[in-house]
Amino acid sequence: MGKIPVRAGPVNSTAELVGHRTAFANRRRDSDSKREAILHTAVKMFLDKSYSRTPLADVAEQLKITKPALYHYFRNKEEILLECYRLGLALIAEALDEITALDRPGLAKVAAFIRAYTNLITIDFGRFVIRLDESELSSGVRAQVRKFKREIDHRLRSLIAEGIEDGSIGPCDPKLAAFAIAGALNWIATWYEPAGPLTVEEIASEFARILTQGLAGKPAGRAKGKSA
Amino acid sequence: MGKIPVRAGPVNSTAELVGHRTAFANRRRDSDSKREAILHTAVKMFLDKSYSRTPLADVAEQLKITKPALYHYFRNKEEILLECYRLGLALIAEALDEITALDRPGLAKVAAFIRAYTNLITIDFGRFVIRLDESELSSGVRAQVRKFKREIDHRLRSLIAEGIEDGSIGPCDPKLAAFAIAGALNWIATWYEPAGPLTVEEIASEFARILTQGLAGKPAGRAKGKSA
DNA sequence: GCGATTTCTTACCCGCGGGTAAAATGTATC
DNA sequence: GATACATTTTACCCGCGGGTAAGAAATCGC
Numbered sequence: 285m286g287k288i289p290v291r292a293g294p295v296n297s298t299a300e301l302v303g304h305r306t307a308f309a310n311r312r313r314d315s316d317s318k319r320e321a322i323l324h325t326a327v328k329m330f331l332d333k334s335y336s337r338t339p340l341a342d343v344a345e346q347l348k349i350t351k352p353a354l355y356h357y358f359r360n361k362e363e364i365l366l367e368c369y370r371l372g373l374a375l376i377a378e379a380l381d382e383i384t385a386l387d388r389p390g391l392a393k394v395a396a397f398i399r400a401y402t403n404l405i406t407i408d409f410g411r412f413v414i415r416l417d418e419s420e421l422s423s424g425v426r427a428q429v430r431k432f433k434r435e436i437d438h439r440l441r442s443l444i445a446e447g448i449e450d451g452s453i454g455p456c457d458p459k460l461a462a463f464a465i466a467g468a469l470n471w472i473a474t475w476y477e478p479a480g481p482l483t484v485e486e487i488a489s490e491f492a493r494i495l496t497q498g499l500a501g502k503p504a505g506r507a508k509g510k511s512a
Numbered sequence: 513m514g515k516i517p518v519r520a521g522p523v524n525s526t527a528e529l530v531g532h533r534t535a536f537a538n539r540r541r542d543s544d545s546k547r548e549a550i551l552h553t554a555v556k557m558f559l560d561k562s563y564s565r566t567p568l569a570d571v572a573e574q575l576k577i578t579k580p581a582l583y584h585y586f587r588n589k590e591e592i593l594l595e596c597y598r599l600g601l602a603l604i605a606e607a608l609d610e611i612t613a614l615d616r617p618g619l620a621k622v623a624a625f626i627r628a629y630t631n632l633i634t635i636d637f638g639r640f641v642i643r644l645d646e647s648e649l650s651s652g653v654r655a656q657v658r659k660f661k662r663e664i665d666h667r668l669r670s671l672i673a674e675g676i677e678d679g680s681i682g683p684c685d686p687k688l689a690a691f692a693i694a695g696a697l698n699w700i701a702t703w704y705e706p707a708g709p710l711t712v713e714e715i716a717s718e719f720a721r722i723l724t725q726g727l728a729g730k731p732a733g734r735a736k737g738k739s740a
Numbered sequence: 741g742c743g744a745t746t747t748c749t750t751a752c753c754c755g756c757g758g759g760t761a762a763a764a765t766g767t768a769t770c
Numbered sequence: 771g772a773t774a775c776a777t778t779t780t781a782c783c784c785g786c787g788g789g790t791a792a793g794a795a796a797t798c799g800c
Contacts, residue, residue: 310766334647336564340757341757349778349779350778350779350780351758352760353778361759391728417562417645419561444727451729452729453728453729456727457718461718463696463699463700467698468693468699469695471696471699472691474695491688491692495726496728498725498728499672499689500681500682500724501681501682536747536748540747541746568789569787569788577748577749578750579749579789580748580750580789581748581749584746584748589787
């Protein structure tokens with residue numbers, strides 16, 4: 285149960301993976317770092333192929349051990365999933381805490397949220413939380429997951445409501461606005477690829493701008509500068 | 513290969529389901545309507561539990577037949593999926609065609625797209641296309657699906673580019689803007705439930721507004737016309 | 741009503757993947 | 771280096787689900 289470093293930071297992920305791959309090189313009794321290696325490897329594979337289509341045997345293989353060895357560290361597959369989930373959730377909650385504490389107008393907080401959330405997709409565990417499909421879970425776990433997600437959703441709604449109150453956000457349904465934002469952000473996890481041309485910062489900035497300012501050109505007062 | 517009525521319209525879906533459920537009541541040789549019944553039932557179940565976690569035996573059970581009977585109408589499970597997918601895709605393409613043909617500024621077209629796309633989530637096949645997770649597919653089919661999706665994405669980008677050109681949309685990266693919009697919309701398929709409090713029209717309008725106009729209150733040139 | 745044909749069922753096979761039993765192998769401790 | 775304990779492995783079991791073979795049952799055309 286030691287604290288697992290979740291934020292690997294912009295470390296070369298290959299190097300990191302190798303690190304985890306060697307965690308089982310010998311049988312030293314170092315159960316914490318082995319748990320950590322399992323989780324890091326598993327979450328990467330879950331992201332790659334989805335939880336339910338990633339056999340534990342494959343995870344084990346990556347770690348150069350056999351499937352039953354995993355059961356020494358986790359009771360079953362779902363416990364691995366849940367642990368990954370918890371780690372990711374902690375990241376999100378942490379970001380949200382920081383933002384909530386800011387002393388700025390609601391709109392600025394929402395923009396900050398968009399930036400923070402976008403950054404999460406570069407972290408495996410955060411990305412995993414975003415992408416996890418509830419329907420893959422057993423009903424017991426699903427209830428927990430739903431609760432967590434709902435909480436995040438509600439906190440985002442509060443941010444928006446706050447903005448409406450202080451006037452930085454125009455009148456709108458905070459529920460729908462939150463869904464729109466969450467959708468745009470969650471979807472990033474679907475198409476983003478680290479090797480791609482877009483940096484996370486670019487995405488974060490542009491999304492913050494589009495979602496807060498909208499697409500429309502400056503009609504300013506009224507004149508529709510354009511016709512076409 | 514008869515034309516399958518995909519748009520059930522705002523028909524009571526229970527009644528419809530019953531209709532499909534009785535399609536196999538007798539052994540009349542009516543292969544077209546049976547194929548149709550299979551697809552409608554399957555797509556509903558795929559939406560409910562995801563494709564890969566919906567056993568064909570369950571689909572058959574709903575239809576009051578047995579699994580092997582399905583193989584009389586489709587070669588394998590993936591062919592059923594692909595057929596559902598094609599039907600949904602036709603809907604989307606159709607909507608997109610109509611919008612592209614409109615003689616209005618780019619921004620208005622984008623807004624129209626948002627409305628049309630939102631409406632698709634009330635139609636099972638459309639919703640299915642949106643929700644389908646590529647990773648559930650065999651690599652052959654995945655390639656096709658990817659191609660289709662990319663095409664839709666590119667058409668949306670064109671709409672945006674058009675708007676930038678005619679000035680109705682402010683300068684932005686059409687690619688990222690398209691991702692933001694697509695994300696917000698696709699996500700609807702995740703949380704929307706027909707029995708819920710929000711009508712599709714409400715969602716469509718609010719999303720069109722938020723995504724085109726943004727959240728920000730009217731700072732207009734400067735005057736804060738609004739206050740709470 | 742009779743054969744030809746389609747439609748559907750019963751009874752399977754098989755591979756995959758989660759999970760376990762029990763024994764083997766290594767590591768700490770004395 | 772013997773003992774105890776943690777760690778891993780080999781060899782399984784089992785249920786699930788896609789898919790098939792072979793025949794039964796209904797329907798169609800005449």
